[in-house]
Amino acid sequence: MERRVVITAEACICPIGRSAEQIADNLLRGVSGVRPLREDPVLGPYLHSRVFGTVDEPIEYDFARQHRKTMGPVSYYACQAVKELLERAGLEPDFIRSGRLGVAFGSIHGSPTVQREVYSKLLDGEGPGPKRIGAADYLKSMVHTTAVNITRMFGITGRVISSCTACTTGSQSIGFGYEAVKYGLQDAMICGAADEYDLTTVAVFDNLLACSTAFNDEPHRTPRPFDARRDGLVVGEGAGAVLLETLDGARSRGATILAELIGFACGNNGGDLILPNAEGVEATIRAGLDNARIAPGEVDLVSAHATATRMGDVVEAQAMHAVYGDRPWVTALKSYVGHTMSACGALETIFTLYMLERGIIYPTLNLEEVDPRCAMIRHVREPIEAELDTVAVQSFAFGGVNTCLLLRRFAP
């Protein structure tokens, strides 16, 4: 049994805003959410990259203590986004607790802030370290902390999927949630990902020479996907959540349908865990198109993974060109918010919903001079009015994981 799956609500917290109106306006005006690093006496002095896609807006977490006590920052983000998602979705309380609604939500490695606190207690020499580890510290920091804090806070009893595949976490959440609904395992899924402000992630990419360092004094000018002067990724933070449900279910309750999710594929390069691989990416794109049962020529726009590393963007451009030629528009949305790690696939899917709804393609920011090695695809360099029908969202991760989601404007 296969069922049509639609997206009926979205919510996000990201470096360029909280609401669809605010974020769409910032995308249209080319506003960047990349800012200088906050002070960090432990890691700060050792980092070459001094920029971060930062959520500076104060967020009101009006959660009860019994919910707050098991949350680190990443779960606050996730639960706040899902709280807003459920407020917008208008699901019946009985349905939320029925077991027919599940959660697919993750982060790259739980809460690094809490993990740092735990290791500080163990190593600071100020007392019996193990005894100072709090009863809730593991619940705050474990890999699936976002997913199960969501289930606890909202009383959700359906299946739990908590992907933790680095930068494909969010796209896998949506993809695996899509499969759960499509094949009748659940009637609806809350899908997404979150990651918190964390400089250990910056340190990891900094050490790999993958972080942007040339624009520390002008944070808004980096990252620069596909640009000749790009010099690496910019780590960011945020959370994105979407509600997937069956078309029939959405129709029967009169829900607003934002888009139909028509296909998903996930594959692996089958080799190196870091280096991007054009064949692997191309295979995943083709598998996504097969899953959606559409031809490459039907895709109007690709939201590229495009982290702005020197090699990754070239490999992705090659793979896209091999599948699509130069027909679809290509935009790289990390140019506005940085690489929000696990959340990127969810946030970029949500930004794509805004483009489908508004009929506007938001361009790749900071794309001033296209790298000749990336010039064979159809870049978007200024806002374009376009009646979009079908859109692909690509995400790739350390470990050689590749994903492709395909969305379509809903045609009743």
Add this chain to the structure above:
Amino acid sequence: MTREQARDRILSILSESFEIENPDPDADLRAQHMFDSIDAIELLASIEDLLGRELSQEEKQRAVDIRSLNQIVDYVVELAGAGR
């Protein structure tokens, strides 16, 4: 430590760490204030700070059936006496 002193300190801990204000002394804290097993472990750590000593595993096991403020106070007073 007198019973009054223990009661005041526990009320203070319940307020500051668990946002529980002036509970009914005999009420089931779990049922009325969602005080769960995670909270119980945190409270035991606070009781260790209050007594200025580490509790044995046996002493901690005895707390498993505690449900109310009065039972917590009884437990602390008994431990304080035992440690004297």
